[in-house]
Amino acid sequence: MVKLSIAKILQIALKAGRVTRKYPSEQPLLTPEFRGAIRIDPTKCWGCGACVRVCPPNALTLTPKDKVATLEYFVGRCIFCGMCAEVCPANAITVTKEFELSSTSIEDLKSGVVHRLVRCSSCGELIWTEAELRATVKSSPISEEYITLCPKCRKLKFGKAAMLGRGGSSE
Amino acid sequence: MSKTFDDIVKQLVDMGGVVEELKASEVYVRVPRDRLRNFARFLYESGAYFKTCVGVDERQLNNMFAVYYIFGLDELGKDVVLRALAPEDDAWVDSITSEVPAADWCELEFRDLVGIEPRNRLVRRLVLPEDWPDGVYPLRKEFKYDMRPPVGAFREELAEETGIPVGPYHPALHEPEYFELYVEGEKIVDVAYRGFHVHRGIEKLAESPRFTYKQVPFLAERICGICGFVHSTCYLMALEKAAGIEVPERAEFIRSIVLEVERLHSHLLWLGVAAHLLGYDAGFMHAWRIRERVMVLAEYLTGSRKTYGINIIGGVRKDIDLDKIDKTMRTMASLKEEFSKLTEVMLSVPQVKSRASGTGILSKSEARALSVVGPVARASGLYRDIRKDYPYLAYKRVSFKVPLYTEGDNLARLLVRVDEVYESIEIIKQLIDALPGGSISVEEYEIPVGRKAVAAIEAPRGEDVHFIITGVGRPYRWRVRAPTYQNIPALRAMLRGTPLADAPLTIASIDPCFSCTDRVVVYDMRSGRRSSIRITRGG
Ligand code: SF4
Ligand code: SF4
Numbered sequence: 221m222v223k224l225s226i227a228k229i230l231q232i233a234l235k236a237g238r239v240t241r242k243y244p245s246e247q248p249l250l251t252p253e254f255r256g257a258i259r260i261d262p263t264k265c266w267g268c269g270a271c272v273r274v275c276p277p278n279a280l281t282l283t284p285k286d287k288v289a290t291l292e293y294f295v296g297r298c299i300f301c302g303m304c305a306e307v308c309p310a311n312a313i314t315v316t317k318e319f320e321l322s323s324t325s326i327e328d329l330k331s332g333v334v335h336r337l338v339r340c341s342s343c344g345e346l347i348w349t350e351a352e353l354r355a356t357v358k359s360s361p362i363s364e365e366y367i368t369l370c371p372k373c374r375k376l377k378f379g380k381a382a383m384l385g386r387g388g389s390s391e
Numbered sequence: 392m393s394k395t396f397d398d399i400v401k402q403l404v405d406m407g408g409v410v411e412e413l414k415a416s417e418v419y420v421r422v423p424r425d426r427l428r429n430f431a432r433f434l435y436e437s438g439a440y441f442k443t444c445v446g447v448d449e450r451q452l453n454n455m456f457a458v459y460y461i462f463g464l465d466e467l468g469k470d471v472v473l474r475a476l477a478p479e480d481d482a483w484v485d486s487i488t489s490e491v492p493a494a495d496w497c498e499l500e501f502r503d504l505v506g507i508e509p510r511n512r513l514v515r516r517l518v519l520p521e522d523w524p525d526g527v528y529p530l531r532k533e534f535k536y537d538m539r540p541p542v543g544a545f546r547e548e549l550a551e552e553t554g555i556p557v558g559p560y561h562p563a564l565h566e567p568e569y570f571e572l573y574v575e576g577e578k579i580v581d582v583a584y585r586g587f588h589v590h591r592g593i594e595k596l597a598e599s600p601r602f603t604y605k606q607v608p609f610l611a612e613r614i615c616g617i618c619g620f621v622h623s624t625c626y627l628m629a630l631e632k633a634a635g636i637e638v639p640e641r642a643e644f645i646r647s648i649v650l651e652v653e654r655l656h657s658h659l660l661w662l663g664v665a666a667h668l669l670g671y672d673a674g675f676m677h678a679w680r681i682r683e684r685v686m687v688l689a690e691y692l693t694g695s696r697k698t699y700g701i702n703i704i705g706g707v708r709k710d711i712d713l714d715k716i717d718k719t720m721r722t723m724a725s726l727k728e729e730f731s732k733l734t735e736v737m738l739s740v741p742q743v744k745s746r747a748s749g750t751g752i753l754s755k756s757e758a759r760a761l762s763v764v765g766p767v768a769r770a771s772g773l774y775r776d777i778r779k780d781y782p783y784l785a786y787k788r789v790s791f792k793v794p795l796y797t798e799g800d801n802l803a804r805l806l807v808r809v810d811e812v813y814e815s816i817e818i819i820k821q822l823i824d825a826l827p828g829g830s831i832s833v834e835e836y837e838i839p840v841g842r843k844a845v846a847a848i849e850a851p852r853g854e855d856v857h858f859i860i861t862g863v864g865r866p867y868r869w870r871v872r873a874p875t876y877q878n879i880p881a882l883r884a885m886l887r888g889t890p891l892a893d894a895p896l897t898i899a900s901i902d903p904c905f906s907c908t909d910r911v912v913v914y915d916m917r918s919g920r921r922s923s924i925r926i927t928r929g930g
Contacts, residue, residue, distance in 0.1 A: 228736045229673050232729075239680050251691040253709075255700070276602075276609035301609055301700040306708075 248319075255300045256318040260293060260333055264312035267291055267335035267349035271304035271313060280304060284337060289349055292332040295321055310355065340370035342377070394437055396467050403471070406430060416632070416781075417470035417845055424475035424484040427460065428511075431487035431494075434462045434471060440775070441493040441762040442470070442847070442856045443872035446501025448531045449476075452841070452867075456482050456507050460494070461845055461858060465780040470845050477507055486512035493762035495880065497872070504530040518587045529595055536592070536599030570882075570898065577891050582883045597869045604630065604838060604865055608702045614871060616697065617660065620653045621850040622857070622871065623702040628783060629859040630704065630866075633844035636836045640785075641829045642706035647785040648719070648822050649692060649699060650848070651815045655726070656685040657851035658808045658815075661902050665805060666737060668896050669746050674737045681729050688722045691715060706832025716823055723816050730816075734809050747802035751885040751897030754799055763881045764874050765853020766811070767901050770796045770803035777849035789821040801893075801900045808902075841867070850874050852902050875901065 241249065267289055269282045279297035283290050305313040323329055335349035347370045357367060366374050394402075400418055404410060408420040408430060422430050435441070439462040447457045453476075460473040475484050486509035487494050498509040499517035506528035508514070519529075522542040528534060571583040593614060597607045611626040612619040624646050631638055659682035666674030686696045692715055693699035701709045711719075737743060753763070758771035768775045776793045778786040794810035796803035842861045847854050853874030860867040878901045885897050 225736050225740045228732075228739075229677070232677060232732055232736065233673075236677070236680060239683070249687060251687060253691050253694045255694040274605065276606040278601075299609060299613075299698065299700070300695065302694070303609075303700075 250317055250319075254317050254319075255302050256316050257295050257298060257300065257321055258293065258302070258304060259314050259316050259318075260291065260331070261312045261314070262333040264310045265291060265308075265333045265335075266310050266312075266352040266355050267333065268309060268352050270307045270309060274303045274307045276301060276303070284346065287337050287346070289335045289337055290332050291335065292330055294330050296326065296329040338368065340373055341368040342373040343370060345370050347371075396464065396469050399434070399437055399464070399471065402433065403430060406433065408473070411474065412843070414844075416468070417472060419472045419474055419843065421474045421476070424458075424477055427473065427475055427485040428487045428490050430473055431460065431462075432490040434473075435491055437464070438466060439464050439471060441491045442845070442854070443858070443870070443876075444494055444497040444501065445858050445868070445870040446505035446507050446530065447860065447868045448505055450479060451532055454479070456505060458484050458501060458507060459858065460487065461856065463781070463847070463854075465775060468781045470847075472843075472845065482506060483508040483510050485510055488512050491762075492760050493877065493880070496876065501530075504528060506531065518590055529592065534595075536595050536601060572886065572891065572894060574891055579886050579889055579891055579894065582886045584879060584882070586879070594869050594871060598862065598866050600865075602865055605704060607866065607869070608704075609698075609700060611871070612698045612700065612702070615873065617657050618653055618850045618852065618855070619698050620649055620702070621848050621855050622873075624650060624784075625846050625848045625855050625857040626859070626869070626871075627702055627704060628848070629844045629846035629857040629869075630838070630861070632846055633842040633859055633861050634836065634838040636705050636833060636838075638706055639830050639833065640827045641710075642831045643784040644788075644822050644826050645707045645709075645711055645831065646702070648711070648819055649689070649701070650784070651819045651822070652685060652689050652692065654815050654851045655812060655819075656682050656689065657902075658812050659685065659730075661808060661851075661899075662734075662737075662805070664899060665747075665896070666743070668899050669743050671737070671740060671743055674733070674740070674743075677733050678737075681726065681733065684722055684726060688719060691718055703832060704838075705836050706830070708832070710831050711823075711826065716826070719819065719823055723819055727813070727816050730812055738809075744802065746893075746896065747800065747805055748798070749800050749802075750889060750893040751801045751804075751900055752799045752889075753881055753885050755797070757884045758799065758881065761881045761884070762877060763853070764877045765850070766804050766807040767853065767878050767881060769794060770807045771799035772797040775854070777847050777854050781847055783846070783848065785822055785825075786818075788825055789818050791818050801896055804900045853878060 241247075267282065272280045272282045272291070277297045277299050279294050279299070281292050281294070283292070300315075302315045305315050321329070335351055337346045338348055338350055338353055339345065340347050353367065366377065369377060400410060400413070400420070403420050403422075406429065407426065408422045410418060411421050412419040420430075442461040442463050444461065445459040447459065449455050449457045455476040455478055458475050458477070462471045462473070464471065477484055484507060486498055488498060488509075489512070496517060498512070499514060501507050502509055502514060503516060503518045506526070524540050524542065527540045572579050573581040573583070593610060596602060597610060602610060608623040608627055612623040614622040630636075659678050663675040663678035663682065666672070666678060689699065690696045692711065693701045693709055701707045753767065753771045755772040758768055758773050763771070763773070764775065772795065774793060774795055777783070778791075779793055791814045792810075794807045794814070796806055838861055840861055840863055843859065845856065845858050847856045850873075854877070855874055856872040858868075858870040882898060882901060885900075886894055889897065
């Protein structure tokens with residue numbers, strides 16, 4: 221009985237052959253659908269923060285400091301869900317097949333895009349990133365006098381203009 | 392059971408319950424807190440199973456604490472939820488454990504986490520560690536999710552004898568667990584269990600400002616390293632039910648297919664572990680070799696081997712195209728062939744049969760009293776399968792058998808899982824064949840505040856239950872009851888009176904999965920000696 225089962229399992233084993241891959245000298249098994257780390261294209265990113273709001277584990281952060289805002293990607297927290305790439309309005313994020321990510325230094329796991337911030341031309345408060353401003357101008361017919369205002373000042377200005385009967389352009 | 396749902400609701404009302412909400416699939420009945428056990432007894436006698444109980448801090452809504460006891464009427468496919476309220480300064484409810492032993496843990500849990508006292512029963516700390524300060528309840532709303540209360544000094548009463556260091560508790564495939572086995576010579580006379588070492592506060596996190604409805608599925612998926620998709624699906628089913636979101640049929644099919652793929656890899660994993668525990672490593676390796684095909688298929692279908700990440704509110708993110716259909720069908724065909732060859736060999740090994748049969752017996756009546764779930768229930772003659780009893784997603788559209796064994800021993804639990812692998816393969820084939828067209832997620836949805844829902848899924852380990860109360864932007868309360876929660880208490884019944892050598896296999900037979908370093912403490916009642924055995928000890 222025992223001999224029989226050994227013979228049978230040998231048959232199975234012979235048929236299966238060697239299945240373990242000699243990684244890394246052999247290619248790892250990756251399907252075309254595999255999701256790895258993301259890459260952010262700094263020339264495309266606006267710094268809008270949509271990806272930050274959707275990212276489940278806080279792998280993406282957007283931190284304003286002085287005159288710049290930094291979008292940081294910390295791959296150590298990333299769960300490779302790809303949600304950020306789905307919501308990015310600028311198509312700046314690609315999901316790569318990169319999975320060999322280990323490092324001896326935590327700094328290697330961080331990458332970022334730095335954005336210059338624009339001040340409100342009326343009250344001087346930091347409002348949004350230069351890149352996002354440019355993108356907004358391109359995509360919507362918003363007049364020059366309004367674009368550099370923070371929402372508060374814009375409302376004020378719009379209200380005044382409306383009272384004088386010469387409404388601003390659409391927003 | 393001959394009673395209809397209406398009869399049962401009517402009788403609950405006659406007993407003094409107030410129907411708060413009646414839905415097609417569940418009813419919420421408010422009951423006086425001092426008479427909970429009468430209602431529980433009535434439901435249990437009417438054939439209901441106990442699912443779980445939930446403590447909720449509802450002070451922001453109505454100045455009260457609430458407990459929800461969820462019962463499932465399997466034969467009718469409906470849930471009955473008893474709700475009792477308790478004021479803050481006098482927070483107690485009547486315990487139901489004398490009628491429903493299965494409620495033991497969840498009552499202790501709401502005592503620990505919400506601070507509602509279950510009366511007329513023995514209490515002890517279950518979830519919170521011993522050094523947690525008194526009177527600090529993590530699931531109360533004033534407790535911030537990232538708060539760390541100062542912990543007091545803690546000294547464990549060590550037994551007189553010098554103990555051999557036990558542990559480390561290694562998270563294996565699942566979670567660290569810790570048993571104390573009391574033995575007389577080779578015979579186990581009692582079992583004590585201590586768990587919750589890795590309680591991560593996921594429920595709290597989901598209701599914190601840190602998370603939104605949309606992000607929680609990814610969190611839910613990380614509750615379990617093996618059946619994560621079950622949890623994200625179950626969370627979404629509860630949420631979609633509460634909010635009245637209609638999921639497109641195609642999405643339901645895709646979710647069901649992925650759920651079955653998950654069951655396949657889970658059962659194959661377990662089978663490997665079981666073979667390993669029996670000292671049959673050839674079986675272990677081949678089971679895992681076959682399993683690898685399923686893992687690759689899962690990655691191809693979803694983008695990830697595990698934690699698939701395709702579940703979103705109102706559907707899924709990834710469609711199944713013709714290539715994927717083809718690959719799935721081919722994988723199923725080869726899987727079936729290889730699996731049947733392997734199990735034939737495995738079951739013909741005399742040691743496997745003799746070690747597994749007649750050991751770790753759980754009788755039907757004990758299984759019933761503890762409301763055990765999944766393969767553990769089906770191996771003890773309880774015909775329970777959520778896919779049949781409460782058909783969800785696309786399961787109403789497929790035909791399959793529910794394997795049933797009456798022996799209640801380790802072999803029966805093994806055979807249930809072997810049979811289920813075949814059934815899952817057939818289910819996947821049927822689902823692929825009948826895959827309807829259309830979109831895979833809804834475009835828009837709204838989630839009203841203050842809605843409640845219960846959802847359940849047949850996970851590889853048994854019934855997984857999620858309960859949700861919707862809030863603003865995120866759940867107000869979300870409760871998860873994983874299948875193992877229900878099955879671990881049954882181990883006591885399985886282990887008592889059995890030889891020590893069978894313990895590792897029996898513990899593993901409910902599929903909680905241990906790593907090779909996890910140990911149990913053995914306490915010899917005659918000599919008072921304490922020692923530890925490695926749980927993988929083959930015999
Ligand atoms: S543009 Fe895209 S990558 Fe840049 S912040 Fe917005 S969502 Fe993120
Ligand atoms: S892939 Fe997911 S986890 Fe990683 S950065 Fe994008 S959203 Fe965050």
